[in-house]
Amino acid sequence: MSDRKVRFKIKRQDAPGTEARWDEFLLDWEPQMNVISSLMAIQRNPVTTDNRTVAPVVWESVCLEEVCGSCTMIVNGKVRQACTALIDQIAPNGETITLEPMTKFPLVRDLIVDRQKMFDNLKKVKAWIQLDGTHELGAAPRQSQENQEEAYPLSRCMTCGCCLEACPQVNSHSDFIGPAAINQVRLFNMHPSGKMHAAERLETLMGPGGIADCGKAQNCVEVCPKEIPLVDSIAVVSRATTKHMLFGWLLK
Amino acid sequence: MASKSATYSETGKVRRVIVVGGGLGGLMTVIKLCEAGVPVDLFSLVPVKRSHSVCAQGGINASVNTKGEGDSPQVHLEETVYGGDFLANQPPVKGMADAAPGIVYMLDRMGVPFNRTPEGLLDFRRFGGTLFHRTAFAGATTGQQLLYALDEQVRRFETIEVEDDKGVAIHGEKMVRKFEFWDFLSVVQEDNGTVRGIVAQDVKSMAIKAFPGDAVCLATGGPGIVFGRSTNSVINTGTAASAVYQQGACYANGEFIQVHPTAIPGADKLRLISESARGEGGRVWVPKDIKERRRGKDVPEKDREYFLEDKYPGYGNLVPRDIASRELFLKCFHEGKGVFNAKSQKNENEVYLDLTHLPQEALRKKLAGILEIYEKFVGEDPYTNPMRVFPAVHYSMGGLWVDFERAENGSLVMGHPRNSATNLEGLYATGECEYQYHGANRLGANSLLSCIWGGMITGPAIATYRKNLGKSSYDLSSNVFDSAEKRERAKYEKILKMDGKENPYRIHEELGKMMLLDVTIERHNDKLDKVISSIDELTERAKNVGVTDTAARSNQGAQFVRHLDNMLVLARVIAQGARNRDESRGAHFKPAFKDRNDEEFLRTTLALHKEDGGRPSINYVRSLDYSINGKPVHATDQVDISLVKPRARKYETAGAASATAKGDAKPAAETAKPAAAAST
Numbered sequence: 047m048s049d050r051k052v053r054f055k056i057k058r059q060d061a062p063g064t065e066a067r068w069d070e071f072l073l074d075w076e077p078q079m080n081v082i083s084s085l086m087a088i089q090r091n092p093v094t095t096d097n098r099t100v101a102p103v104v105w106e107s108v109c110l111e112e113v114c115g116s117c118t119m120i121v122n123g124k125v126r127q128a129c130t131a132l133i134d135q136i137a138p139n140g141e142t143i144t145l146e147p148m149t150k151f152p153l154v155r156d157l158i159v160d161r162q163k164m165f166d167n168l169k170k171v172k173a174w175i176q177l178d179g180t181h182e183l184g185a186a187p188r189q190s191q192e193n194q195e196e197a198y199p200l201s202r203c204m205t206c207g208c209c210l211e212a213c214p215q216v217n218s219h220s221d222f223i224g225p226a227a228i229n230q231v232r233l234f235n236m237h238p239s240g241k242m243h244a245a246e247r248l249e250t251l252m253g254p255g256g257i258a259d260c261g262k263a264q265n266c267v268e269v270c271p272k273e274i275p276l277v278d279s280i281a282v283v284s285r286a287t288t289k290h291m292l293f294g295w296l297l298k
Numbered sequence: 299m300a301s302k303s304a305t306y307s308e309t310g311k312v313r314r315v316i317v318v319g320g321g322l323g324g325l326m327t328v329i330k331l332c333e334a335g336v337p338v339d340l341f342s343l344v345p346v347k348r349s350h351s352v353c354a355q356g357g358i359n360a361s362v363n364t365k366g367e368g369d370s371p372q373v374h375l376e377e378t379v380y381g382g383d384f385l386a387n388q389p390p391v392k393g394m395a396d397a398a399p400g401i402v403y404m405l406d407r408m409g410v411p412f413n414r415t416p417e418g419l420l421d422f423r424r425f426g427g428t429l430f431h432r433t434a435f436a437g438a439t440t441g442q443q444l445l446y447a448l449d450e451q452v453r454r455f456e457t458i459e460v461e462d463d464k465g466v467a468i469h470g471e472k473m474v475r476k477f478e479f480w481d482f483l484s485v486v487q488e489d490n491g492t493v494r495g496i497v498a499q500d501v502k503s504m505a506i507k508a509f510p511g512d513a514v515c516l517a518t519g520g521p522g523i524v525f526g527r528s529t530n531s532v533i534n535t536g537t538a539a540s541a542v543y544q545q546g547a548c549y550a551n552g553e554f555i556q557v558h559p560t561a562i563p564g565a566d567k568l569r570l571i572s573e574s575a576r577g578e579g580g581r582v583w584v585p586k587d588i589k590e591r592r593r594g595k596d597v598p599e600k601d602r603e604y605f606l607e608d609k610y611p612g613y614g615n616l617v618p619r620d621i622a623s624r625e626l627f628l629k630c631f632h633e634g635k636g637v638f639n640a641k642s643q644k645n646e647n648e649v650y651l652d653l654t655h656l657p658q659e660a661l662r663k664k665l666a667g668i669l670e671i672y673e674k675f676v677g678e679d680p681y682t683n684p685m686r687v688f689p690a691v692h693y694s695m696g697g698l699w700v701d702f703e704r705a706e707n708g709s710l711v712m713g714h715p716r717n718s719a720t721n722l723e724g725l726y727a728t729g730e731c732e733y734q735y736h737g738a739n740r741l742g743a744n745s746l747l748s749c750i751w752g753g754m755i756t757g758p759a760i761a762t763y764r765k766n767l768g769k770s771s772y773d774l775s776s777n778v779f780d781s782a783e784k785r786e787r788a789k790y791e792k793i794l795k796m797d798g799k800e801n802p803y804r805i806h807e808e809l810g811k812m813m814l815l816d817v818t819i820e821r822h823n824d825k826l827d828k829v830i831s832s833i834d835e836l837t838e839r840a841k842n843v844g845v846t847d848t849a850a851r852s853n854q855g856a857q858f859v860r861h862l863d864n865m866l867v868l869a870r871v872i873a874q875g876a877r878n879r880d881e882s883r884g885a886h887f888k889p890a891f892k893d894r895n896d897e898e899f900l901r902t903t904l905a906l907h908k909e910d911g912g913r914p915s916i917n918y919v920r921s922l923d924y925s926i927n928g929k930p931v932h933a934t935d936q937v938d939i940s941l942v943k944p945r946a947r948k949y950e951t952a953g954a955a956s957a958t959a960k961g962d963a964k965p966a967a968e969t970a971k972p973a974a975a976a977s978t
């Protein structure tokens with residue numbers, strides 16, 4: 047075992063409205079260590095640097111390979127997935143690593159927040175194909191490779207919430223739906239059958255809390271772990287809503 | 299006699315069924331139920347969009363024959379059965395292979411961004427155990443894309459109202475109600491054993507509550523975490539399957555655990571590098587010389603040993619996983635020829651998986667998802683460096699025992715309530731948590747298929763069961779639910795009060811290490827005996843854990859104690875099943891019994907739980923008697939081999955896996971050559 051150590055400072059809170067506190071932990075370094083494996087090590091031995099045995103830190107994680115979206119937290123002040131936060135990269139020289147929960151969602155406990163509103167937003171914008179049924183109806187419409195190559199990256203959004211956390215327009219005084227849902231509108235509106243209901247989706251973004259609330263600050267695209275071109279998506283959908291506003295009634 | 303109303307119970311409640319688990323299996327079941335007009339309560343430990351299915355990379359099989367190679371559902375059936383070393387009942391496999399092309403078209407209609415051919419058709423790639431291009435894929439994140447498509451359809455049903463018998467919408471009652479962040483604890487059973495609902499715990503508020511349902515379907519995925527670290531998601535503890543097993547459900551073929559040959563090491567998880575890497579032309583090799591010190595990319599062709607291609611010219615790098623993993627194990631553990639690691643200064647148990655001879659542009663389009671994982675976690679560029687990989691526990695062929703109703707044509711009778719039924723009346727199971735399709739070894743890209751097909755037959759089966767149900771669960775005396783709820787509350791209170799010395803996470807670590815070492819690729823009876831007695835010890839120690847967390851919210855520590863107990867029970871089923879089966883078949887390999895022994899062991903292992911004076915043990919049976927809608931059903935451990943006669947597996951020879959296959963698919967020896975691969 048090497049004598050290299052890893053130091054964590056973690057923000058703890060038992061429930062919303064209760065007092066927050068910080069606990070510090072010192073762990074043995076291991077190869078390929080990341081924030082999640084560190085939290086697991088704390089579970090096995092939940093003793094702080096000032097020698098108190100505390101309740102293990104709680105957090106959310108599932109896939110551990112940055113595809114499920116669950117482990118979002120603020121690591122060293124920056125919102126990101128904890129599972130890809132490798133210790134050798136974020137603290138190469140033994141710097142203290144701070145962990146905090148996201149701030150734009152209601153706190154549950156420690157590093158867990160409630161992201162239900164993101165799933166509700168997917169309902170609002172009808173992020174689905176209006177399927178006739180799952181019985182056999184033959185092949186789907188053909189699609190070009192080009193179309194697939196544009197759609198696939200948009201479709202990798204894992205509802206992690208990084209973009210909402212980073213967006214200045216998402217805050218306690220606004221209903222702004224946020225970039226993730228807007229990106230879904232772009233995705234479904236470019237699908238050969240999704241297109242048939244494009245207008246409905248656009249209309250949900252034309253009211254309060256809709257696309258007009260975006261301040262074009264571009265913070266979102268910088269933090270998206272899936273590198274989804276959110277600013278492009280916002281621009282595409284924004285143009286489509288404008289067009290729909292001006293000419294939509296003509297097409298009805 | 300069936301209930302009077304299909305929608306309402308006698309007491310005026312909307313009659314729902316319960317689905318536990320929202321991976322591909324659970325979500326497809328929900329969709330089929332909704333289409334049949336059956337409202338659903340859907341429970342999941344995590345938001346269903348984050349289910350483990352999201353991890354699947356490589357793709358989903360369907361014999362669409364886009365490449366004109368002569369592929370067909372018949373060949374798919376034969377290769378699946380052969381790959382599984384003839385342990386799977388064949389009618390469900392036939393049903394699945396026949397339905398596969400339709401399933402992929404359906405997914406395409408739902409908007410899955412599958413890769414395309416220049417003509418705009420679905421593209422297909424190769425996977426293990428076949429010579430055909432049969433695997434549809436969306437980059438290398440196919441599972442994510444399929445899960446999202448089904449998740450979207452289920453979300454749509456969350457906005458659609460239930461209709462009464464006359465077709466009038468019932469205000470405020472949606473087709474799907476989701477209960478996410480709920481942990482399944484047990485089923486609620488009537489005195490006669492019929493399953494009438496579930497008890498679950500809200501993992502945020504920790505409230506425990508019983509829910510009625512006219513039927514219950516478990517779709518809770520695999521148990522990989524029993525082995526400590528695996529390619530599985532951290533929530534795959536198998537806790538739900540273990541819980542119903544302890545309530546009397548039969549567990550089948552538990553000993554069949556798939557070890558995937560190509561994963562990357564990690565402190566928390568062994569991340570998979572999908573078989574699709576080899577499907578696209580990736581080659582596996584080790585340096586010929588044990589003392590080779592050059593970096594992988596600097597070792598010239600003549601100094602490399604392509605051991606899979608050499609030994610299996612027919613299927614080459616795409617031999618099934620059981621065989622590939624054993625060969626890797628042989629190279630690394632027995633011959634000590636694993637790749638030399640400059641940091642550790644020794645030959646590690648790793649081999650090269652090499653893509654560097656393939657055009658980068660094509661790799662980016664087809665494999666970026668997995669290559670990103672390698673890059674992120676290993677910190678090396680896989681486009682120019684051969685990747686270093688090693689085997690990891692990946693999938694459970696075994697699971698809850700479920701039944702099926704065979705049709706005249708050798709497939710299944712759709713909508714029959716026997717399909718996917720467990721031996722507990724009213725309890726169904728689908729997806730990786732059941733045992734049905736993959737026999738002794740699963741072929742790559744067949745699991746996503748079996749999960750979705752599973753949902754397609756389970757939904758209609760439950761709809762029929764519910765229609766014939768005499769009395770709705772909503773009309774039972776509330777005592778049934780109250781007492782189940784009380785029982786689970788008492789158990790939880792007991793956990794919170796535990797103040798022993800043991801740390802449950804450390805016990806789990808020990809369990810995992812032991813299972814990994816002795817119950818995976820090579821199994822020896824003396825070691826298995828030791829494992830089983832160690833499981834006894836760990837089970838005892840687990841009674842003496844200390845729960846350091848007594849918080850009222852999100853108490854993961856207490857929850858884990860429960861999962862650990864359930865993992866220990868499943869570990870026993872896996873290890874004891876392996877101990878009993880003195881033969882080698884598919885993923886189950888005993889050097890002391892190298893051959894398959896059809897005479898004695900061409901049968902399903904059927905395990906029932908029993909307690910011997912408070913100590914868990916297993917009762918192995920040869921048949922099961924249970925009932926559906928009050929009618930008796932008899933099932934045995936005989937495997938239905940009516941469609942493809944068992945024969946020895948020989949992957950050395952191209953085309954050996956299917957007698958019907960005649961097409962133009964090329965033997966591996968031709969396609970593996972770099973020049974040929976580079977031209978595609």
Ligand SMILES: Cc1cc2nc3c(=O)[nH]c(=O)nc-3n(C[C@H](O)[C@H](O)[C@H](O)COP(=O)(O)OP(=O)(O)OC[C@H]3O[C@@H](n4cnc5c(N)ncnc54)[C@H](O)[C@@H]3O)c2cc1C
Nearest residue numbers: 319320321322323343351356357482519729730743745746
């Ligand atoms: C890394 C990786 C790659 C893979 N790639 C492929 C591939 O390319 N092709 C292929 O065919 N197969 C692949 N597989 C296998 C395949 O992904 C799985 O077998 C399949 O996704 C299982 O789906 P499921 O619906 O049965 O369960 P899961 O997707 O595991 O879902 C289980 C559900 O049950 C819920 N649940 C579990 N326990 C409880 C509980 N106690 N209470 C409440 N809810 C609970 C979970 O929340 C979840 O919603 C891969 C597997 C791995 C690990």
Ligand code: SF4
Nearest residue numbers: 213260261263264266
């Ligand atoms: S571009 Fe719009 S959505 Fe993105 S961070 Fe800025 S305001 Fe938010």
Ligand code: SF4
Nearest residue numbers: 203204206207209270
């Ligand atoms: S758009 Fe990116 S950052 Fe936002 S939720 Fe999706 S994956 Fe996360």
Ligand code: FES
Nearest residue numbers: 110112115117129
């Ligand atoms: S655990 Fe799934 S994204 Fe990190």
